[in-house]
Structures are given as structure tokens and as C-alpha cells.
Amino acid sequence: MRFRPQRPESPSDVALAQPPALPSTMSAAVIDRTGDAAELHLATIDTPAPILSEVLVRVVAAGVNPIDAKTRSGSGVSGAIGSFPTALGFDFSGVVVKSPYEAHAFPVGTEVFGMAGFPRTGGTYAEYVTVPSLSLARKPASLSHVEAAGVPLAALTAWGLVVETALAHEGQRILIHAGSGGVGHFAVQFASYFGAQVIATGSARNADWLRxxxxxxxxxxxxxxxxxxxxxxxxxxxxVGNVMDDTGTRSLRVLRPGGLLIEVPTGAWPGFHEAATAEGFRATSFKVVPDGGTLATVARLLESGAVQVYVDRVFGLDEAADAHRELERGHTRGKLVLRVSDD
Incomplete structure (x- = not known):
């Protein structure tokens, strides 16, 4: 059988196959310098351009995390910000508008969620964001974009803490401080899912919910x-660390011999490793890994209903400063989310 080449596409066919033209500029919640929440403001900045295996995503919603507020204030990852103004944010849920190539795993039009490479690239408090392909997963169909935007950083952190570091299993006893927060409410669910006996600290108003x-x-x-x-x-x-009532130091009193302390907040207890080692305990810090494969596993748990995300409040992109003020009050249940654009 002879090979018959396909008819070349006409100019009109090619035009129809191309993604829609993208704007050269976009709206974003940016800071021009570090400082208090008032530094966050709306601005018009250049739309980012993806390179190599990066995907360009139109952001529908962006999660708000403590690391965002710390970075804005001058700590966190602020030292790695290359230039100002810069849009903050790691979490997002949105729609792919440009893929590396036509047969890519996340083609144009795919609903995705994940973590951006901020501050090496622009953050997610913006209408568009470039994202490494390996930091993406398909958005669970059962979740809205607002709900999905509250998942990536918090859930990946919790998964790394509970599953990969604590190795949660039947009969294990795990104490989780701040169990009702963004990371905490996922950590409680993951630990319970894998059979551990979960003890959580939190406020009285969240007690029934944590159970x-x-x-x-x-x-x-x-x-x-x-x-x-x-x-x-x-x-x-x-x-929590030692920023509130010496929570970290007091935690050493409840560990069994050879038990493990995982100290999460950066700088909240500088001497934790030495203190734990001196008393015969194991100790480690932790940094989130923005792995799309793990996020896809989390997505399946969310789809099945075994795990849930709780969004406490939703703010507009122009209300990013208010969202940071609310976060810094310290009473958020689950996650705060910015709605950036329409679905």
C-alpha cells in the first residue's frame, strides 16, 4: 500500500488551529518593595512568555499562603526576588492557553492547578502565569477553580510531611499543631487516611470540624x-514553632524516645535540631516539593471525597491586601483564595 501524504493545510485551516492571540499586558497584584499589606496593589505588567517545557496558564483563582505574607513583609523568599514590581503567589487554578507543543500532556484548553516557580518567575496573583510542566496536574472535575486554587501548596506540604517524612501508618500517633490551618487541615486528613491516630491542636470553634x-x-x-x-x-x-508560647520546645516533652519532630515554619525556632538531638529525638525541617505527579494523586483523593479542601473566604484580585491582613490575623480555617478572572 502506497503512502499518500495528507493534503497540506490551507491558510484558513492553520489560522483555526492556532490559540487565540494573547494580550501583551495583564493585571496583577504586585509589590514595588517589601513591607506591610498596604504595599500590595493592582498594576498592569507584561504578560509572561513561557520557554522550553513551560506552560502558560490563564489564572482563574490563586491561593493565599503564609509564605506569601512573609515574603511581602521582607522575609520568606523575598531575598530571591529578582526585580520589582513583582506579583506574589504560588498556588493557582486555571486554563492552559499556551503549551510547549501540540501533543503536550496539557494542551490548550486544559483545566489545571499547581504551583508556579515564584520568585524565580512571576507569581500567581496575576491574570497569567508561566508554570513548569512537572508542577502541573489536571484540576479535579468535582472542584471549582476557587476550591482547586486552595489545594497545591498546602496539600503538597501536608503530603510531604505526613506521607513522605512521617511515613504515616496504622497505630502511629501523630500530633499536628495548628490543625485547622491551610496545611494543617490537609495533614489531619492524610494522617487519618493512612491509619494514624491524629491529635490536633486548634481553637475551640474548630474542634468539631477537626474531628x-x-x-x-x-x-x-x-x-x-x-x-x-x-x-x-x-x-x-x-x-507553629516557638513564635507562640514556645510550642516547638514544649513539643519535645510529648515525644516518645526516638520520636520525630518535623519543624515547618522557617526561622520560627532556629535551634530546634540541636535541642531535639540533645534529648535523643530525631528532627528535621521541611520544604515543599512542587511535584505534579504527587498533586495528581491528591487530585484523585479529592475526586473520591476521601479528602476535602476548605476555603474560608474569597477575595477579589484588587483585595489582595485585605486577604493578607485577614491571613495575618491568624484565625483562618483552611484557605483564603483570590478570584482572579471568570471561569
Whole structure:
């Protein structure tokens, strides 16, 4: 059988196959310098251009995380910001508008969520963002973009803490501080899913909710000393550190011999490793890995209903400063999200 080449595409066919023209500029919530929440403001900046294996995504919603506020204030990852103005943000959910090539795993029009490479690239508080292909996953169909935007950084952090570092399993006892926060509410669910006995600290108003998520014991941090309530814990996941009432140091009192302390907030307890080692405990810090494969696994758990994301409040892109103020009050249940554009 002879090979018959296909008819060459006409100019009109080629035009129809191309993605729509993209704007050269976009709206973004940026900072011109580090400082308080008032530094965040709307501006018009250049639309980013993807290179090599990067994907360009139209952002529908962006998650707001403590690392964003820390970076804005001058700590966090602010030292790696190359120039100002810069858009903040790691989390996003949106739609692919430009792929590296036609047969790419995330073609134009695919609904995706993931983590941007901020601050090496622009952040997600913007209408468009470039994202490494390996940091993407398909958005769960059962989640809205607003819900999906609250997942990536918090859930990937929690997965790394609970599954990859604590190695959660049946019969294990895990204490999770700040269980009702963005990372915490995922950590409680993952630990429970893998069979661990979960003890969570939080406020009284979140106690019933934390039990619904899988915590067997909930300790009100405002009225109870957790070290008076529990002991012989296998793992402490400390999402607070010593910035509040020496939570990190006190955590060493509840670990079993040889137990593991995972200290998450950067700079919240500089001497944690030495202190833990001196008392015979294991200890490690942790940094999130923006892995799309792991995020796809989390997506399947979300689709099945085994894990849920809780979005506390939604702000407009022009309300990014208000979102940071709300985050810094420290009473957020689950996640705060910015709605950037229409679905």
C-alpha cells in the first residue's frame, strides 16, 4: 500500500488551529518593595512568555499562603526576588492557553492547578502565569477553580510531611499543631487516611470540624496545655514553632524516645535540631516539593471525597491586601483564595 501524504493545510485551516492571540499586558497584584499589606496593589505588567517545557496558564483563582505574607513583609523568599514590581503567589487554578507543543500532556484548553516557580518567575496573583510542566496536574472535575486554587501548596506540604517524612501508618500517633490551618487541615486528613491516630491542636470553634476531618483528639490551644494531655507521640508536625508560647520546645516533652519532630515554619525556632538531638529525638525541617505527579494523586483523593479542601473566604484580585491582613490575623480555617478572572 502506497503512502499518500495528507493534503497540506490551507491558510484558513492553520489560522483555526492556532490559540487565540494573547494580550501583551495583564493585571496583577504586585509589590514595588517589601513591607506591610498596604504595599500590595493592582498594576498592569507584561504578560509572561513561557520557554522550553513551560506552560502558560490563564489564572482563574490563586491561593493565599503564609509564605506569601512573609515574603511581602521582607522575609520568606523575598531575598530571591529578582526585580520589582513583582506579583506574589504560588498556588493557582486555571486554563492552559499556551503549551510547549501540540501533543503536550496539557494542551490548550486544559483545566489545571499547581504551583508556579515564584520568585524565580512571576507569581500567581496575576491574570497569567508561566508554570513548569512537572508542577502541573489536571484540576479535579468535582472542584471549582476557587476550591482547586486552595489545594497545591498546602496539600503538597501536608503530603510531604505526613506521607513522605512521617511515613504515616496504622497505630502511629501523630500530633499536628495548628490543625485547622491551610496545611494543617490537609495533614489531619492524610494522617487519618493512612491509619494514624491524629491529635490536633486548634481553637475551640474548630474542634468539631477537626474531628470530622479525622482527628481523634483535639486540644484547645487557648485553654489547655497539650503536654498535659498527651504523651508518647511518635511524630510531632509543628506548624507553629516557638513564635507562640514556645510550642516547638514544649513539643519535645510529648515525644516518645526516638520520636520525630518535623519543624515547618522557617526561622520560627532556629535551634530546634540541636535541642531535639540533645534529648535523643530525631528532627528535621521541611520544604515543599512542587511535584505534579504527587498533586495528581491528591487530585484523585479529592475526586473520591476521601479528602476535602476548605476555603474560608474569597477575595477579589484588587483585595489582595485585605486577604493578607485577614491571613495575618491568624484565625483562618483552611484557605483564603483570590478570584482572579471568570471561569
Amino acid at each position: 470530622e476531618l479525622g482527628a481523634r483528639t483535639v486540644i484547645d490551644h487557648a485553654t489547655e496545655r497539650f503536654e498535659d494531655q498527651v504523651s508518647d507521640v511518635d511524630v510531632v508536625i509543628d506548624l
